[in-house]
Each structure stands twice: as structure tokens, then as C-alpha cells.
């Protein structure tokens with residue numbers, strides 16, 4: 001099905017505007033963070049700005065290719081390849097103390113590398129599933145889903161345990177709340193993919209673009225705002241010294 005339909009471009013414009021307004025909201029909230037905590041806001045801002053650009057590209061039909069009779073929006077996959085690792089990074093930056101102040105620097109760094117590696121693998125195998133012939137799609141889709149399962153297990157198990165070991169309860173609580181929010185949204189993506197044009201074509205191209213737009217805004221703007229607001233709340237509880245970030249001050 002061709003994707004230059006008006007209602008599709010409506011949802012793409014909605015995505016571009018949502019990500020732009022979301023960036024402004026994140027910027028406003030970041031300006032209220034202490035200097036030592038601003039980096040969290042800058043990562044969140046980078047994520048929404050990249051997505052705003054990607055939605056603009058898709059809205060303008062830039063980067064759309066036709067494979068096996070359906071339109072593939074390459075900008076989406078490029079966006080996800082960059083922003084999903086950044087989202088995982090921002091989650092770990094809340095759940096674990098900074099490498100320099102951590103007693104478990106190798107473990108922390110290793111987990112970050114493993115998660116980001118799996119995440120890129122998940123998006124790339126998902127892209128492969130989107131371009132190969134229908135009869136070859138399933139293994140790639142399964143590889144991608146398996147990566148998502150392992151990411152989820154690492155976040156709930158290994159990272160959470162380490163977070164509880166290294167940080168005060170209020171900080172690891174913020175980490176697990178954000179993890180629950182993130183994973184609930186993320187598992188919806190393979191569902192939309194299989195129902196959409198790339199998979200079984202059960203839902204229309206309009207519904208697929210609408211679903212991705214709503215999920216993307218929640219996963220990026222919603223997550224970013226929740227993270228910053230949660231961090232501000234934590235700052236009030238931990239009362240860090242001026243030059244120390246809230247998370248480092250929350251280290252046991």
C-alpha cells in the first residue's frame with residue numbers, strides 16, 4: 001500500500017509536532033535541574049530532537065523505500081538505532097552511580113555495553129525482517145524479539161539487583177518505576193510490527209503510523225519528563241552537596 005495517504009501524513013506531522021513540543025517541555029524542566037544533574041535532561045532532549053527530525057523526514061517522504069510491495073520508512077529505523085540506546089543509557093544513568101564514583105565500574109560499563117549491543121541487534125534484525133521475503137521474515141523477527149526479552153531480563157534482574165546494592169532505596173525505586181514504564185511501552189512495538197504492513201497487514205497503514213506515533217511520543221517525551229520529574233523528587237529526598245549529582249549522592 002502506498003503511504004503518501006493524507007491520514008498517514010497527518011500522524012507523521014502529529015509525531016513531528018509532538019516531539020518538538022515535547023523537546024520544549026524537556027528543555028524547560030531541564031533548566032530547573034541542578035547543574036550537576038543537567039546531563040539527564042540533555043540526553044532526554046537529544047532523544048526527542050532526533051525523533052522530531054525523523055518524523056519530519058517521514059512526513060516529507062524522505063527515506064521511504066519500496067520493498068516487496070510495501071513502503072518501508074527507513075527514517076524510523078535510523079531513529080530507533082540511535083535513540084533506543086540513548087534511552088537505555090538514560091535509564092542506567094538513573095539506576096547506577098556514575099562509572100567514576102562506582103565501586104563496580106567494570107560491571108556497570110559492561111552492562112551498558114551489553115544492553116546497547118543487544119538493543120542495536122534488536123533494531124537491525126527487525127530491519128532485516130522488514131526487508132526480506134515474507135517466507136524468510138520469521139527467524140529475523142524472532143531474533144529481534146529474543147534480544148528484547150534478554151534486555152528486559154537484564155533490566156529487571158541484573159541491573160536492578162546492582163542498583164539496590166549500590167544505591168539508596170529511593171534511587172533504586174525510581175529506577176525500577178522507570179524500567180516498568182519503559183518495558184511496557186517497548187513490548188508494544190513488536191505487536192504493532194506484526195499487525196502492520198511489515199507483518200500480517202491486519203491493521204491499516206494509518207493505524208500502524210498512529211500507533212507508532214503515540215508509542216514513540218510516550219517512550220521518548222513521556223519517559224523523559226517522568227525521569228526528570230522523578231530525579232527532582234529524589235534530589236529533595238537525598239539533599240546532595242552542590243557539585244555532586246543526585247545519583248552519585250544516593251550511592252551507599
Ligand code: RET
Pocket residue numbers: 051080083084087122123125126127129141144145148186187189190193215216217219220
Ligand atoms: C521491531 C520489529 C521486530 C521485533 C521487535 C521490534 C522492537 C522494536 C522496539 C522499538 C522501540 C522503539 C522506541 C522508540 C522510541 O521512540 C524492530 C519493531 C522486538 C522495542 C522505544
